[in-house]
Amino acid sequence: xxxxxxxxxxxxxxxxxxxxxxxxxxxxxxxxxxxxxxxxxxxxxxxxxxxxxxxxxxxxxxxxxxxxxxxxxxxxxxxxxxxxxxxxxxxxxxxxxxxxxxxxxxxxxxxxxxxxxxxxxxxxxxxxxxxxxxxxxxx
Numbered sequence: 001x002x003x004x005x006x007x008x009x010x011x012x013x014x015x016x017x018x019x020x021x022x023x024x025x026x027x028x029x030x031x032x033x034x035x036x037x038x039x040x041x042x043x044x045x046x047x048x049x050x051x052x053x054x055x056x057x058x059x060x061x062x063x064x065x066x067x068x069x070x071x072x073x074x075x076x077x078x079x080x081x082x083x084x085x086x087x088x089x090x091x092x093x094x095x096x097x098x099x100x101x102x103x104x105x106x107x108x109x110x111x112x113x114x115x116x117x118x119x120x121x122x123x124x125x126x127x128x129x130x131x132x133x134x135x136x137x138x139x
Contacts, residue, residue: 010048010049010050010051011024011027011028011049011050011051012024012051013025013028013050013051013052013055015055015058018057018058018061019058019062020058020062024050028050028062071105074094074097074102074105075105075109077094078092078094078097078102079105079106079109086106086110089102089106090102090103090106
């Protein structure tokens with residue numbers, strides 16, 4: 001995205017229901033994902049390339065979704081395959097993640113309180129018999 005902005009021009013991003021839409025929406029979402037991979041503090045680098053005045057809340061909401069999806073990806077690929085063997089999980093650090101960050105996540109995912117909360121959420125979700133089929137919508 002940055003390569004396209006040598007002239008200092010910013011993308012116009014339209015929003016619908018708190019989500020970016022339009023021809024450059026995917027670029028913005030991809031930038032979010034890259035920023036999450038690097039560090040959340042880098043978020044403001046995006047602001048150099050996208051007009052976000054008055055849309056900061058949507059930016060942070062999208063960042064939160066990207067971060068949540070990224071953590072789920074890490075847990076699925078780098079934690080769950082090792083089961084209870086947390087030391088094995090700690091030994092296999094993903095290339096895009098620091099060892100300290102992985103240790104923090106392994107500690108979090110291994111805590112009994114966290115596992116209890118996940119189990120409660122899973123049970124509650126299974127009781128939900130209303131299946132939402134209309135895509136991403138604000139209620």
